[in-house]
Amino acid sequence: MFKIDGFFTSGWIFDESEQYLKNRYQMVNIGILLSAGGLIYGIIGNYIRDISGFIPIEVALLCMNFVIFFALRKYRNFFEYFAIIMTLQYTFLFLFLIYIGEPNDLKHLWIFTYPIILLYFQKTIHAIYWFIFIIFMLIIAPLQNFIPIKYSMYQVTYISFVLIIISIIIYFYQRKIDEARNIILEQQNMLRDFNLELEKQVKEKTTELIKLNESLELKVEQKLEELKSKDQILQTQSKQAVMGEMISMIAHQWRQPLSTVTLQIANLQFKQLLGKDRSDQDIDKALSNISDTIVYLSDTIDDFQTYFRPDKEIVDIEIHELLQRAVNFAISRINDKKIRISVNKLTDIHVKIYINELVQVILNILNNAIDAHNDLNVKNPFIALSVKVVGNKVLIYVQDNAGGINSEHLSHLFEPYFSTKGKNGTGLGLYMSQMIVQKQFGGEIEVETSQNGSTFIVKIPKNIG
Structure with missing residues (x-):
């Protein structure tokens, strides 16, 4: 052809x-x-x-x-x-x-x-x-x-003079073109080097995750052996159910952070395809977010390993800082959705709690609110987080304007494997959140809903222990 x-x-x-x-x-x-x-x-x-x-x-x-x-x-x-x-x-x-x-x-x-x-x-x-x-x-x-x-001599001199002027103009014009082309080639080489470095880092982080998975599988096997030695009959009857629930929970907790890593990488590659410059600030921010997410995944593994232990570390933290940490994990899902997430703060409120468990609870509620907005497409969508202290308890409000929850679903919200998302949901998010709040914090989660939207209220003690 x-x-x-x-x-x-x-x-x-x-x-x-x-x-x-x-x-x-x-x-x-x-x-x-x-x-x-x-x-x-x-x-x-x-x-x-x-x-x-x-x-x-x-x-x-x-x-x-x-x-x-x-x-x-x-x-x-x-x-x-x-x-x-x-x-x-x-x-x-x-x-x-x-x-x-x-x-x-x-x-x-x-x-x-x-x-x-x-x-x-x-x-x-x-x-x-x-x-x-x-x-x-x-x-x-x-x-x-x-x-x-x-x-005549005048004519050839005039022609020569004009020829010299044209030559000078064309020469310097071409130099500018060559300089621009060289800059473009340098930028392309830099982008290529960056992509190689990014691929190397992602590969290294993936290897770390694989090792963490292997470590988790080994520890789960060890715990199963202990249970088996204590009560062989009970282990035989409940082995599949316990393993299935635990793996489903881990998968549910990991899905969104892993999507965050993927979106960060895809965003940088998409800018390259469009020929846009990627500043050092964008790259540093993306790598920082990826690193934070991987740390969160590692912490989540430790949380599941130590979930039923009574000796977890209680940390003193400003509650709005903790809410912002949960928002940061979910922010990549709304970059192109025009959903506004705000953490409303009137004053500093310090609490002594299990940080990762509460982040997991807030993140699950945020993800549900984002999914609801994606399904409804309301005008000026928002999710607002706020905190109020009542006596010795802290009340965390997560409010949205995503159309509310059907009354027929309210009584089943916190049941395991109940989901309104069809095949896209596992039905474990709110169940696990309620379980964490009740067993780890001695609190509860309440829901208020209307045609305009819903408000989840997480009630926990201000100080645990």
Whole structure:
């Protein structure tokens, strides 16, 4: 199949480092075609006007063009020689127009294309030599006595002056183009290096996750062996149920953080595809978010391992800071959804709690609110988080305007495996959240709903222990 780009590059393939050579190939082929067209037009015109003196020269130049045209497609290593021949041909042609032509014919105007030809046919230093040569030949044209010319010294000087101006303009214009192209190539190389580094880091983090998974599987097996030794009959009856529930919970907790990592990476790659610059700030922010998410996954594994132990670490933390941490994990899901999430803070409220467990609870409620917004597409969607202290308890409010919850579903919200999302839901999020709040914090989760939206209220002691 005919390809126009391959035609002008003589069918050769060039990599990114050979763009300059590719441009020269294209211009030489274009020059050959235009020159051939001009020569054919000149031959026909001279034949009609019965000017036979130019026809042999034009036919010879035309034949030379065809030879070079086909030779370029067979001998790539001889390009520089072909470029010299083409330059010599044009130099001879332009000087021929001055030495033989009439000023009134205006054929000398073609000489002003000479700087463009030199720019692509020859390297810069060689182009300067050719240019000096043609200027010299123009200046001495009226002074030599071998060939009588019709141009005066003033005319050839004027032509030379204009030719110099055009050459300078074209030279500096091309330099700007080359500088821009070099900058683009440098940016492409930087992006390529960044992608390689990012792939390396993702691979390393993936390896760490695999090791964590293997460690978790080993510890689960150890716990199963302990239970088996204590009560073999009970273990036989409940093994599959316990394992299935635990794995489902882990999968549910990991799904959103892993999606966050994927979205961060995809966002950077999408910017590259669109040709947008990726600032160091964007890259650092993405890597920081990915690192935070992986730490969260690691902490989640530890949480499941120590879930029923009474010796978990209680941490003193400002409650709004904890809510913001949960929001940060969910923020990547709303980057293109126009959902506004706000953490409303009136004053500092310090609590002593299990941090990761409460983050898991808030994140589950946030994900449900985001899913509800995605299904409903309300105008000006928002999710608002706020905190109020009542006595020795802290009340955390998660409010949305996603249309509320059907009354028939309210009584089943916290039941295991109950979900309104069909195949997309596991039915474990709110069940697990209620279980964590009740067993780990001695609190409860309540729900208020209307046609406008829902409010989940997480009630826990201000200080545990």
